[in-house]
Amino acid sequence: MPAKADPPTPSTPPTPRRVRSIRRRLREVYGTPGAAPHGCPIAELVLTVLSQSTNDRNRDVAYLRLRERYPDWEAVRDAPVDEIEEAIRPGGISKVKSARIRSILRAITESRGELDLDWLADVPVAEGQEFLTGLPGVGRKTAACVLLFALGKRDVPVDTHVSRVGSRLGLFRPKATLHEMHDAMLELTPRGAELELHMNLLRHGRRTCHGRKPECGDCALSRMCPSAGRLS
Secondary structure (H helix, E strand, C coil): CCCCCCCCCCCCCCCCHHHHHHHHHHHHHHHHCCCCCCHHHHHHHHHHHHCCCCCHHHHHHHHHHHHHHHHCCHHHCCCCCHHHHHHHHHHHHHHHHHHHHHHHHHHHHHHCCCCCHHHHHHHHHHHHHHHCCCCCCCHHHHHHHHHHHHHCCCCCCCCHHHHHHHHHHCCCCCCCCHHHHHHHHHHHHCCCCHHHHHHHHHHHHHHHHCCCCCCCCHHCCCHCCCCCCCCC
């Protein structure tokens, strides 16, 4: 049996060679995902809020119901919160999400004088992160989704799957905060590979590296994973 890789020390970030090896193995299993930025930052922001604590199908149903009910985002911003709640109910915890969505849309309008985020395409990533995380209930992951998926900016969302897989692979220091994980992912991800590495780590977390009972015996990364065999 091949020897397991030694875990990186907490003070030592993963080497570029190690990141390349992980990226290459993930590509062999999941391919190289590619999607052009869709250019709708407000839509991505709302979609990401709706994705919290639910699956993709329920998120998409809630989003489509919202768009069918209201002609534009200004109408959502100005709608009674109970009507928004009813529209997005299939997405779960609709009472919380409806209030958050309306608060976000109102905060954008109050800050910018209009309900528009297209200007984020023309500012540095750090400025976009600062503005987005200043909105009600918006953290680094949501901000990264907007910047990467909508605008093609250099940011990497760290969701529960990416944080779990990355932690087990030793990409983050033990007990790192989500903020630290986002900074670390941005640092270790090769420029241009932001979407690929995020999506493939996410897929690996969903299909193999589960929160409970990870399938280490069938894992393409087991030879380079310090946690392999100790969690199943």
